[in-house]
Every structure is written in C-alpha cells, then in structure tokens.
Amino acid sequence: MTMSSSCDLLITNVHVATMAVSGVPYGAIYNADIAIAEGKIVDVGPMVQSLWQGAHTLNGAGCWVTPGLIDCHTHLVYGGDRAREFEMRLNGASYESIARQGGGILSTVQATRAASETELLTSATGRVQRLMAEGVTTVEIKSGYGLDRDTELKMLRVAKQLEAQLGLHVESTFLGAHALPAEFAGRPDDYIAFVCGDVLPEVAAAQWASSVDIFCEHIGFSTRHAARLFAAALQYGLAVKAHVEQLSDLKGAVTAAKYGALSVDHIEYLQAEDIAAIKSAGSVAVLLPSAFYYLNETQKPPVQALREQGVDLAVATDHNPGSSPLLSLLTALNMACVLFGLSPEEALLGATRNAAKALGLARKGQIAPGFDADLCLWPMEHPSELSYAINQHRPVAVLIGGELVGQ
Numbered sequence: 001m002t003m004s005s006s007c008d009l010l011i012t013n014v015h016v017a018t019m020a021v022s023g024v025p026y027g028a029i030y031n032a033d034i035a036i037a038e039g040k041i042v043d044v045g046p047m048v049q050s051l052w053q054g055a056h057t058l059n060g061a062g063c064w065v066t067p068g069l070i071d072c073h074t075h076l077v078y079g080g081d082r083a084r085e086f087e088m089r090l091n092g093a094s095y096e097s098i099a100r101q102g103g104g105i106l107s108t109v110q111a112t113r114a115a116s117e118t119e120l121l122t123s124a125t126g127r128v129q130r131l132m133a134e135g136v137t138t139v140e141i142k143s144g145y146g147l148d149r150d151t152e153l154k155m156l157r158v159a160k161q162l163e164a165q166l167g168l169h170v171e172s173t174f175l176g177a178h179a180l181p182a183e184f185a186g187r188p189d190d191y192i193a194f195v196c197g198d199v200l201p202e203v204a205a206a207q208w209a210s211s212v213d214i215f216c217e218h219i220g221f222s223t224r225h226a227a228r229l230f231a232a233a234l235q236y237g238l239a240v241k242a243h244v245e246q247l248s249d250l251k252g253a254v255t256a257a258k259y260g261a262l263s264v265d266h267i268e269y270l271q272a273e274d275i276a277a278i279k280s281a282g283s284v285a286v287l288l289p290s291a292f293y294y295l296n297e298t299q300k301p302p303v304q305a306l307r308e309q310g311v312d313l314a315v316a317t318d319h320n321p322g323s324s325p326l327l328s329l330l331t332a333l334n335m336a337c338v339l340f341g342l343s344p345e346e347a348l349l350g351a352t353r354n355a356a357k358a359l360g361l362a363r364k365g366q367i368a369p370g371f372d373a374d375l376c377l378w379p380m381e382h383p384s385e386l387s388y389a390i391n392q393h394r395p396v397a398v399l400i401g402g403e404l405v406g407q
C-alpha cells in the first residue's frame with residue numbers, strides 16, 4: 001500500500017492543456033489526473049491518482065482540460081442596444097446623421113444613465129451567462145457609459161453584483177475617460193480633471209475597480225490626458241490599461257507603457273519601433289479582432305513584430321453594443337487566427353495565461369500547483385479545435401475555485 005495525501009477533488013483520466021511554460025505545445029500532459037484542495041490545484045500529472053485520495057472523484061473520460069477561459073476586455077454593463085443604428089447605417093445613413101439623431105456612444109450613455117441598477121444587472125447577467133456557457137470563468141468589465149459620477153459608480157456596483165450572483169471572478173476597470181459627455185463638450189481638460197479629482201478617488205477608496213482605462217484616440221482623449229489619468233491612478237494604487245492605436249497612431253501605447261500598463265488594447269496602428277517600450281514595461285498586447293471585423297477595418301496589428309520581440313498576446317471579445325456585440329470568446333479566438341494570423345495555441349494562451357497577466361492575476365490562467373482551480377473539461381481530440389471550430393464547442397464541466405459550476 002502506498003502513502004497518499006488527501007484532497008477535495010480528484011479529476012482523473014484527462015489530457016491537460018496546462019498552458020504553463022513547458023517547452024511542449026499547450027504545456028500538454030497526456031493521460032493525467034488533477035488534484036484539487038481548498039480551491040487550488042495541488043498536483044497535476046500522470047499517476048497523480050496513485051498519490052492522492054480525493055473526497056470526490058470526477059472521471060474526465062478522456063476529455064481535455066484547459067484553464068477556465070478569461071475574457072480580459074469587455075464593456076458588458078450597459079443600457080439599450082444599437083441595432084436600429086446598425087440598420088440605419090446599412091440603409092445608407094452617414095455617421096453624422098446618426099449622431100445628429102442621438103446615435104453612437106452617447107446614445108448608450110443616455111440609456112445607461114436612464115436604466116436602474118436592477119435593469120443593468122438583469123441585462124448584463126444574460127450576457128455573462130452566455131460567456132460562461134463557453135467556459136469563461138473570469139471576465140473583465142469596464143465602466144464608461146455613465147461619464148458622470150453616479151452612473152460610473154452604478155456600473156461598477158453592477159459588475160460586483162455579477163460576481164456575487166454568478167460566482168465567476170469579475171475584474172472591474174474604471175473607464176470614466178471613454179468619451180466626452182455632452183455636459184463637457186469642447187472642454188476635455190475639464191472633464192479629465194473631473195474624472196481624476198471627483199470620481200477616481202471614490203472608485204479607489206471603495207475598491208470598485210483595480211485598474212483605470214482610457215480611450216486614447218483623435219476622437220477620444222489625447223496622450224496628455226492619458227498621462228494625467230495614469231499618474232493619478234498610480235497615486236491611488238490602481239493599475240493602468242489603455243485603448244490605444246485602434247484607428248490611428250497617437251503613441252498611446254508608449255504613453256501607457258511609461259506608466260507600467262498591464263495591457264495596451266487594440267493596437268492595430270502600433271508601429272514596430274514602439275514595441276520595445278511595451279516589451280520592457282511587461283505590458284500585454286490585447287488583440288480585439290471582433291471590433292476589427294465589425295468596423296470592417298483593414299489595418300492589422302503588427303503580430304509578427306510583437307511575436308519576434310516576445311510581447312505576450314491576449315485575445316478578448318471587447319463585448320460592447322457599438323463595435324463588438326459578440327458574446328463568444330471562442331469566436332474571438334477563431335477571428336484572431338483567421339484575421340490576425342495567430343496560431344491556435346497563441347489564441348488559447350491569449351484567453352488563459354496571457355489574459356490573466358493582462359489583468360494582473362498571478363494565480364489564474366494556468367494549470368499548475370498553486371493556481372486557482374478554474375477549469376474547463378472539453379470533449380475534443382485536440383485543443384486546436386477550440387480555435388478552429390465556430391460555435392461548436394461547449395465544456396461538459398466547468399469548475400471555479402474547485403467547485404463545479406451549476407451543481
């Protein structure tokens with residue numbers, strides 16, 4: 001008889017895409033078992049079954065196990081939708097005439113301000129459940145459709161309630177600097193002063209968010225505004241993320257890197273000479289192929305140059321009502337492969353290990369001892385299928401913190 005340690009759950013008879021650095025594709029371990037105790041992975045490998053006595057056992061029946069998927073960039077709390085505007089545009093209306101009729105981002109701001117907290121929670125719950133059905137166990141949610149103190153805080157409260165009610169991990173980001181509200185028309189400096197001086201301190205004090213974000217673009221805010229926001233964020237102990245180089249090259253990524261950004265997101269117009277700054281800051285490059293697709297853009301992010309310089313790549317849905325009404329992270333992985341040329345392994349790393357890094361989560365996104373037991377079991381022959389197929393795969397079991405979801 002061999003000595004065995006006890007654990008809460010033993011998952012047997014699986015292949016494991018650990019996504020850890022291991023020198024083999026996907027960090028794969030074939031014919032393995034996973035031991036879980038107190039919500040953490042305590043052991044993974046072949047023969048683990050003979051070393052651990054589980055209070056419960058789950059026979060994986062030859063499934064592949066991946067880390068729970070992480071959608072590291074969404075705007076999924078909002079009121080209303082933009083379907084009518086989509087239709088008007090395709091019927092030939094110009095952006096200008098749509099804007100004159102109250103369309104665009106400011107229509108979502110209006111609807112979000114008007115919605116009650118319960119209404120926002122109900123609509124966002126449905127969206128998160130769709131992501132979870134595909135194996136998402138951590139989601140990042142940005143504010144940014146309030147653009148006033150009360151609505152920004154309302155959105156961040158809803159994000160916390162989603163975590164409490166649905167049991168997944170929610171990482172909240174304060175995106176007060178998403179757009180210029182009508183009340184501050186022509187006064188972007190005053191608005192950034194308001195965001196930094198009136199809203200940010202409250203967000204930080206109540207720990208409503210762990211990061212700040214800004215839409216740095218010629219139709220958004222300048223790098224000077226970004227630098228001011230980032231300096232304030234660091235003072236309050238918040239991390240920095242940024243929407244940069246989506247439609248033009250403003251050097252927003254370089255500005256964000258100066259402040260040690262966790263991630264620089266979109267980056268279609270990022271120039272090769274600016275990649276070294278991102279690499280040395282350790283920022284993750286977050287690719288958002290669904291927004292690229294939806295806006296029918298042509299300028300692609302410099303993936304090969306990012307790869308050559310060793311920048312970590314993540315992939316997210318960017319779910320939002322205007323430019324990416326997508327609630328499928330697996331579809332975003334497929335788009336990252338087809339549109340941007342990622343390999344299926346790079347795409348899956350982008351929704352696991354590198355997505356965790358983009359959120360500053362040191363204990364998520366990999367299957368190794370000490371990591372959170374957020375796991376998905378997939379009935380498939382090889383992990384490349386997750387990026388290959390479109391709307392075909394659902395996990396047969398999902399664990400969050402070692403607990404089976406839906407049990």
Ligand SMILES: [Zn+2]
Pocket residue numbers: 073074075243318
């Ligand atoms: Zn976004």
